[in-house]
Amino acid sequence: MHARENKSPSKTAELVAAARAEHTRATIAPIFEDRYAYAMCGRLWRTILSSRILLLLVKDGLLRNLRPILPAIFTRARFGEDCLEAAMAEGVDQYVIIGAGYDTFAFRRPDLMERLTLYELDQKATQESKLHRMRLAGMEVPKSVRYVQADLTVERLQDALAREGFDFSRPAMISWFGVTYYLDVDTVRTTLTSIARDMAPGTTVVFDYLADAEWVPEEAQPLLTRATAFVARRGEPWLSSFVPPDLPGILASLGYEDIDNLEPDKVEERYFAQYPDLKYAPVIGLCRARTTP
Ligand SMILES: C[S@@+](CC[C@H](N)C(=O)[O-])C[C@H]1O[C@@H](n2cnc3c(N)ncnc32)[C@H](O)[C@@H]1O
Structure with a gap:
């Protein structure tokens, strides 16, 4: 693993919060509704989001090159929460968000939070910025959230979680969105191996x-x-990628089963049927896998 800790809050984490806020505000029946995302944005993004003209200028200017990928942001969030609800129906009560950024699950879903302990892991600068913005917005830290400061390129996931009292004897749900491609392949494999080896089966x-x-x-x-x-x-360069059909084999070799690998060109079919105007660029895939009992 190599050390590459960011000393400033993640810009991409803020961008994805802005994308969730915009999707929620601009869509009548959003694929993923996040009414707290706006408060998680800094002043600049809040100004942009509040002006239709500025937003158009940013989308067609600064974000021109990223725009077709933006639907991946709210689609993965929806995929993750669908999977979480399924895991909770089977009794899972620990939820870990790796690279949480400005995630607002703890505020959006009090119905699920009352049955969960949530571990939000991120690098120091981003996590501190999030806590600061929560304070500014008057959002109180929910009791069952543990904030874990860690850089996964220098500390193993299980060591970081152990510091905050994570129970390794009970199965958990681990959400890891918008992060794998910012890590090198070795770090992704090490993290997946550590989840399969050190966390409870299931x-x-x-x-x-x-x-x-x-x-x-x-x-x-x-x-x-x-x-x-x-x-x-x-x-924040992209450092890793996978050949989508290879992923189930890789995961099985690391100790996973019950794999739902939604390859990039299959996402639109599953999630966008009711949204003829939305297109999903075939660049980012979504995956769920369970550790073998
Ligand atoms: C694009 S954001 C995704 C945020 C959130 N998961 C989402 O989907 O909205 C990537 C996040 O990963 C975090 N991250 C990147 N490299 C990391 C590392 N080595 N250790 C811990 N967190 C990391 C960043 O700080 C940032 O918050």
């Missing part, structure tokens, strides 16, 4: 992944190239 992990350029259809190649350059310019 633990579920959900994550999204970047499709390998060799798999991405030709028509989406320019988008992949532009989006890759966009995040790299903001100091």
Whole structure:
């Protein structure tokens, strides 16, 4: 593993909060509703989101290269919460969000929170910024949330969770969205291995992944190239990708079963049937897997 801790709050974490806020405000029946996302944005993004003209200018200007990928942000959040509810129906009561950024689950879903202990893990700067924005918005820290400061390139997941009292004898739900591609392949594998080896059998992990350029259809190649350059310019380069059909084999070899690998070109079919105007760029896949009992 190599150390690459960001000293400033994650810009991409703020961007995804802004994308969730915009989807919630602009869609009559959102795929994923996040009424707290707006409060998690800094002043600049709140100004942009509050002005139709500014928002259009930003979407067509600054975000031009990323725009087709933005629906992946709220779709993965919906996929993750569908999986969480299924895991909770089977008795899971520990929920870990790795790279939580400005995630608002603890506020959005009090109905689920009352049956969960939530561990939100992120690097120090981003987590402190989130807690600061919560204070500014008058959002009190919910009792059953543990905030875990860790950089997964220098500390193992299980060591970070152990510090905050995570119970390794009971299965958990691990959400890992918007993060794997910012880590190198070794770190992704190490984290998946550590979940399979050190957590209780029946633990579920959900994550999204970047499709390998060799798999991405030709028509989406320019988008992949532009989006890759966009995040790299903001100091958070994409470091790993997978060939989507290879993923179930990789996960099985690491100790997972019951794998739902929603390859990038299958997401639209599952989630966008009621939204003819939405398109899902075939670049990011969604995956759920459970550790073998
Ligand atoms: C794009 S944001 C995703 C936020 C959230 N999971 C979501 O889907 O909205 C990526 C998050 O991963 C965190 N992250 C990136 N590298 C990390 C690392 N090495 N250790 C811990 N967190 C990391 C960033 O700080 C950031 O909050």
